[in-house]
Amino acid sequence: MMMDALTLKDALFWAFAILTVGFGLMVTFHRSLVHATLGLLGTLLSVACLYGLMDADFVAVTQIVVYVGGVLILFLFGVFLTKRIEDIKVSNQSVNWVVAVPAGLVLLGVLLYAILSSPLPTAPVDATGPTTSGIGDLFLSRYLLPFEIISVVLLAVLLGALLVARRELKPEERD
Amino acid sequence: MHVTLTHFVVLAAVLFVLGLINLATRKNAIGVLLGVELILNAANVNLVAFSRYGVGGIEGHAFAVMVIALAAAETVVALAIVLSIFHHYRTVDVDQVSRMKL
Numbered sequence: 513m514m515m516d517a518l519t520l521k522d523a524l525f526w527a528f529a530i531l532t533v534g535f536g537l538m539v540t541f542h543r544s545l546v547h548a549t550l551g552l553l554g555t556l557l558s559v560a561c562l563y564g565l566m567d568a569d570f571v572a573v574t575q576i577v578v579y580v581g582g583v584l585i586l587f588l589f590g591v592f593l594t595k596r597i598e599d600i601k602v603s604n605q606s607v608n609w610v611v612a613v614p615a616g617l618v619l620l621g622v623l624l625y626a627i628l629s630s631p632l633p634t635a636p637v638d639a640t641g642p643t644t645s646g647i648g649d650l651f652l653s654r655y656l657l658p659f660e661i662i663s664v665v666l667l668a669v670l671l672g673a674l675l676v677a678r679r680e681l682k683p684e685e686r687d
Numbered sequence: 688m689h690v691t692l693t694h695f696v697v698l699a700a701v702l703f704v705l706g707l708i709n710l711a712t713r714k715n716a717i718g719v720l721l722g723v724e725l726i727l728n729a730a731n732v733n734l735v736a737f738s739r740y741g742v743g744g745i746e747g748h749a750f751a752v753m754v755i756a757l758a759a760a761e762t763v764v765a766l767a768i769v770l771s772i773f774h775h776y777r778t779v780d781v782d783q784v785s786r787m788k789l
Binding site for chain 2: 519521522525526529532533536537539540545548549552555556559562563566567568570571574575578579582583586587589590591593594608609611612613615616617619620623624627628632633634635636637640643646647650651655658662665666669670672673674676677
């Protein structure tokens with residue numbers, strides 16, 4: 513591969529990649545759960561920017577709307593609802609460092625070996641412009657069944673989450 | 688050196704391993720869920736990157752959107768379970784929650 517000047521896209525990739533990994537480290541290694549959740553916010557936003565860099569406009573916007581707007585708010589909600597218990601303990605205790613980190617590094621080594629020794633295509637296909645209509649076509653033709661199944665799953669999740677999270681009074685405390 | 692598919696796949700591998708370490712080390716149930724989100728994002732980066740570099744076309748995007756929808760659903764159910772566990776046990780430490788029934 514020739515060593516020509518860094519293009520703007522390459523520079524942006526490196527910036528967002530460093531941000532993604534940095535925030536990912538924050539998610540994994542920060543002791544405070546609130547900070548870890550905010551690290552997840554950074555990771556999700558950086559990954560959305562990477563999607564934008566890969567001309568995946570619809571996926572990028574979906575990532576921001578669903579993940580940052582929905583899932584992350586739920587996480588913060590959960591963290592703050594259970595925060596009282598966190599104050600009692602020494603921060604948020606973590607375990608198994610001695611086993612987990614070396615195992616993770618070994619796995620990363622295996623993955624890197626597999627990636628670097630496999631012939632991956634190097635040239636991107638020409639950008640085809642906005643992807644929304646293409647994705648919509650796919651969902652309403654070839655992937656209609658998965659699309660419908662997902663809608664049923666979402667309904668089931670809506671009802672199931674209500675059912676599970678509802679505070680059920682025990683018989684003795686009902687009176 | 689221009690950015691190629693390899694760069695994106697390596698980035699996804701790093702994210703995946705970070706998520707896995709998070710899964711193994713957190714004791715707090717919500718912290719464990721954060722690791723799951725990292726792993727799902729790593730998978731999504733792979734899907735979109737392969738789609739960008741000519742493997743599978745735009746179907747990778749459709750798959751990524753489905754993964755995002757299912758990840759949201761998973762988070763909702765998991766957090767509902769965590770809140771329910773917190774009501775019953777007054778803790779979200781996954782080491783101490785070892786019984787399925789009360």
